[in-house]
Amino acid sequence: MSGPDADHALARADGAIARVVRAVARTAPDVRGGLADRRMYGTGENPSGEQQLAADVYADELLEERLLAIDGVAGYASEERPEVVTAADTDGGYHVACDPLDGSSNLKSNNAMGTIFGVYDTPLPASGAHIVAAGYVLYGPITTLALAVGDRASEYVVRDGEPELDTADVTLPADPVVYGFGGRVPDWPDDFADYVASVEQELKLRYGGAMIADVNQVLTYGGVFAYPALESAPEGKLRLVFEGAPIGYLMAAAGGASSDGARSLLEVEPTDLHQRAPLHLGSTELIERLERTLD
Numbered sequence: 001m002s003g004p005d006a007d008h009a010l011a012r013a014d015g016a017i018a019r020v021v022r023a024v025a026r027t028a029p030d031v032r033g034g035l036a037d038r039r040m041y042g043t044g045e046n047p048s049g050e051q052q053l054a055a056d057v058y059a060d061e062l063l064e065e066r067l068l069a070i071d072g073v074a075g076y077a078s079e080e081r082p083e084v085v086t087a088a089d090t091d092g093g094y095h096v097a098c099d100p101l102d103g104s105s106n107l108k109s110n111n112a113m114g115t116i117f118g119v120y121d122t123p124l125p126a127s128g129a130h131i132v133a134a135g136y137v138l139y140g141p142i143t144t145l146a147l148a149v150g151d152r153a154s155e156y157v158v159r160d161g162e163p164e165l166d167t168a169d170v171t172l173p174a175d176p177v178v179y180g181f182g183g184r185v186p187d188w189p190d191d192f193a194d195y196v197a198s199v200e201q202e203l204k205l206r207y208g209g210a211m212i213a214d215v216n217q218v219l220t221y222g223g224v225f226a227y228p229a230l231e232s233a234p235e236g237k238l239r240l241v242f243e244g245a246p247i248g249y250l251m252a253a254a255g256g257a258s259s260d261g262a263r264s265l266l267e268v269e270p271t272d273l274h275q276r277a278p279l280h281l282g283s284t285e286l287i288e289r290l291e292r293t294l295d
């Protein structure tokens, strides 16, 4: 069901949440338009020790300014800055966590990237149990926005900064088709390699180097995306508060599931804003199978 009267995620969002979503959508053309001139690395590193591109910093600054200006938003946190920034007016009940540019190393090779956001109802860091809305913009051949509010996931096409409803009820297809797993194969723990051996018998490989682009394939076709624990990095690479929990929330709204290997990503309690976690996201049966295999 689509059309203006459809029951979609943005229609379910309360005033401040809807303003956050609209600000992210309005920022998308600016982020996209600023990419071509910002492909070079700067001198800075983010708190995860990764070199920042000029585009990472640009997207972060735009989002910080626009999200903190919203009535009802008390805090902004991002992968690109060490601490939470609080609004001048701290009355707001919402705290927004962003990965301003997900997959930014794809800028060099001109492949897809995204912007991830999670709206939490308590100061950060907090677990995914406190997320009240989450979504992402995908800068692909077209700009789309996926959004979950409660148990409803919807997809929008962003035209001139406005989210136009495309699919009111996004649900993972019953027969999964694709998988994509990060990390070098020799660095995968044996139990994860066993899981891969079973999954690759059934599904097609899709790995593009930007979590959001790969997640969007999973949402479209069904399947599983993971950046797992590695022998060299037991917590994996990706971050819980900015990447794992928001997308775990979206997957749940779309009828899928998430896991750090043992439990839902929404149940993991962060002790650090920038903490990493092994991420597994997708069709419920495939996530349950993962947890059985890693048990």
Ligand SMILES: O=P(O)(O)OC[C@H]1O[C@](O)(COP(=O)(O)O)[C@@H](O)[C@@H]1O
Binding pocket: 050, 079, 099, 101, 102, 103, 104, 105, 182, 183, 209, 210, 211, 212, 227, 237, 238
């Ligand atoms: O290059 P690798 O090791 O495959 O890592 C790719 C992963 O790293 C990321 O690019 C990390 O996100 P950022 O670009 O936001 O730091 C993910 O989007 C992607 O899934």
Ligand SMILES: [Mg+2]
Binding pocket: 099, 101, 102, 103, 211, 243
């Ligand atoms: Mg990212």
Ligand SMILES: [Mg+2]
Binding pocket: 056, 079, 099, 100, 101, 102, 103, 104
């Ligand atoms: Mg990023």
